[in-house]
Amino acid sequence: MAGVSELESALQMEPAAFQALYSAEKPKLEDEHLVFFCQMGKRGLQAMQLARSLGYTGARNYAGAYREWLEKEG
Numbered sequence: 340m341a342g343v344s345e346l347e348s349a350l351q352m353e354p355a356a357f358q359a360l361y362s363a364e365k366p367k368l369e370d371e372h373l374v375f376f377c378q379m380g381k382r383g384l385q386a387m388q389l390a391r392s393l394g395y396t397g398a399r400n401y402a403g404a405y406r407e408w409l410e411k412e413g
Contacts, residue, residue, distance in 0.1 A: 342382075343385050343389070346386055350393050350395065369396070369397065370395070372397060373397050373398045374399045374400070374401050375400050375401070378405045379404050380403070380404040383404065384400045387400035
């Protein structure tokens with residue numbers, strides 16, 4: 340999806356605009372499994388904190404980051 344720099348505006352879009360731009364349903368504030376991750380972990384944490392500040396109480400960060408997930412899948 341979007342980078343951290345786009346996230347704030349993306350999460351504040353109207354659902355139809357979000358769908359049109361990202362070809363995905365916009366997360367709901369009450370979604371329990373809104374997980375952010377990045378390659379190393381820092382940007383995923385920033386994204387989670389931003390989402391929570393916008394009311395996405397179920398936002399989580401995958402602390403192991405993408406690199407760890409790939410190692411486990413390998």
